[in-house]
Structure formats: C-alpha cells, structure tokens
C-alpha cells in the first residue's frame with residue numbers, strides 16, 4: 001500500500017515542503033547507504049487533541065549510539081531535535097497516530113577518512129500518519145528465513161544503521177514471496193534472533209522468553225518496554241536467553257514487537273500453529289497494556305510521553 005504523501009518534512013534544520021526534500025545523488029547516504037536512523041511513534045491521546053511521542057529520549061539516545069558506532073556526529077542537540085519533531089508533526093497537522101523517522105546522513109565527501117568532521121553530516125526527518133495494522137489485530141503467519149540476521153562481527157546489528165536493512169529486506173521479501181507475512185530470522189549461531197523490523201518474544205507457561213541483546217538483535221526500545229511491563233505490571237517472569245527454532249514450534253504463544261510492529265501476534269511458524277493458532281490470551285494482555293501506556297492512560301508511565309501540541313492544545 002502506497003504511503004500517503006505528507007505536506008512537509010524536516011531537512012537540515014528546517015521544515016520544508018515535501019518536494020524540496022532532496023539531497024545530492026553524490027552524497028554517501030545515496031552512494032553507500034551511509035546513514036543511521038530511528039523509527040519513533042507519536043500516539044493520539046483519548047481526547048483526540050494531543051499527540052504523545054513515545055519514549056522520545058530513549059530514541060534520541062539510541063540515535064546517538066548508532067551514530068557513535070558508525071563514527072558519525074549528530075549536528076543537533078536533543079532539545080533542537082525534539083523541537084524539530086514537534087514542529088514537523090504540527091506543520092503536517094497530524095492528530096492521529098504518527099510514525100516518524102529521524103535520519104543522520106553522510107553528505108558529499110570522503111567518508112573513508114578517519115575524522116567524521118571531514119564529511120558533511122546532515123539530518124532529515126520524515127513523518128507519516130500510521131494507523132494500526134491488520135497484522136497487529138489479527139496476527140501473522142511466519143516462517144524461518146533462509147537469510148541469517150547480520151552478525152555483530154561484521155556489521156553492528158544492535159543499532160539502526162541503514163545498511164542493516166538490506167538484510168531485513170531480503171528476509172521480508174522472501175517470506176512474502178513464499179506466502180508468509182513476516183519472517184523470523186536466526187543468527188549465525190542458528191539461534192532465534194528477531195524479525196526484519198521487530199524483536200521476538202514467546203510464551204511458555206507463564207514465562208515470557210526473549211533472545212538476549214547478544215543474539216544479534218536491535219537493542220529495541222519496545223522490547224525493553226514490554227519486559228518492564230510484563231515484570232512490573234502483569235506479573236510474568238521474563239527470561240532473556242537463547243531460543244532454538246524448534247522451541248518456537250511448541251510455544252504457547254509468540255509475538256513480534258517494535259515501534260512499527262507494536263505487538264504483532266505470531267499465529268504460526270513454518271506452518272506449526274502456536275497454541276490454539278489464534279491470538280493468545282497473554283499476547284492480548286500485553287497488547288492491551290502497551291496500548292494503554294502509549295495512549296497515556298497509565299499515570300506511572302506518563303514520563304515516557306512527550307506532548308507534541310502542549311499549550312497549543
């Protein structure tokens with residue numbers, strides 16, 4: 001489905017019309033995919049007026065970690081970037097759920113030089129209206145990808161470097177061509193890693209089990225959120241450990257999670273139905289709580305929410 005084209009984007013310090021969002025084809029971001037980015041959500045509150053950026057500071061921190069590992073330097077402060085995100089969402093007049101993507105890119109220059117100051121580093125941000133997907137409400141049938149998740153010994157899987165997403169795309173497209181919605185990727189040790197744009201959790205008995213951050217996964221903000229919500233609010237034991245492929249086949253329930261994927265139930269893997277083959281009860285509880293938290297209905301997590309319109313109402 002083609003995305004609706006927003007009226008504005010943010011590029012190198014300014015909100016500009018969509019058609020003016022251009023960078024040179026000779027930039028390293030275009031030639032070699034040298035950029036790092038974030039995928040962030042802003043959720044509508046129940047009053048239909050306010051939008052809340054979910055865990056803005058955590059996304060900014062991870063963007064800086066991505067830039068650090070890739071030896072890039074962000075040209076703006078956190079305050080400037082937060083103001084930019086708000087300005088962009090406001091300019092587009094979004095009042096329903098939004099997904100936005102701040103990106104740090106290398107422009108023209110010799111990026112193979114040691115010193116990052118020798119290359120122009122710019123930033124842009126795209127923001128789209130994004131409603132809840134059918135996959136989130138109904139769940140997905142998944143398969144084990146023949147592509148292995150890129151490993152930290154060659155490229156840093158724990159961050160959002162654009163180059164990692166060739167790996168994601170190959171896995172995703174292959175799964176779709178084979179009639180599945182979303183693949184599960186193993187790492188080079190043959191253990192479960194994650195989806196192409198989401199982390200993975202399975203449920204066995206009353207325990208929620210998820211691969212550790214050393215399993216070549218992205219250090220996901222949603223994963224950590226769900227671990228905390230499960231432990232602190234829902235009373236489940238959460239275990240971070242390696243998972244075998246065949247262990248998923250006998251799991252009671254499983255789901256993908258991410259800023260984009262939210263909590264997407266996995267109905268089956270490689271045609272093995274998980275549990276009763278529908279959306280499981282624990283997955284539903286996790287989903288419901290996650291949506292309450294992101295919409296600002298749970299007071300103790302209001303500090304995770306940054307209002308976009310604020311005094312503008």
Ligand SMILES: Cc1ncc(COP(=O)(O)O)c(C=O)c1O
Pocket residue numbers: 039168194195196197198199217218219220221222223257258259260261
């Ligand atoms: C490869 C990959 N894994 C996991 C995730 C989930 O990360 P987060 O919860 O921080 O959005 C994402 C992004 O959504 C991703 O691109």
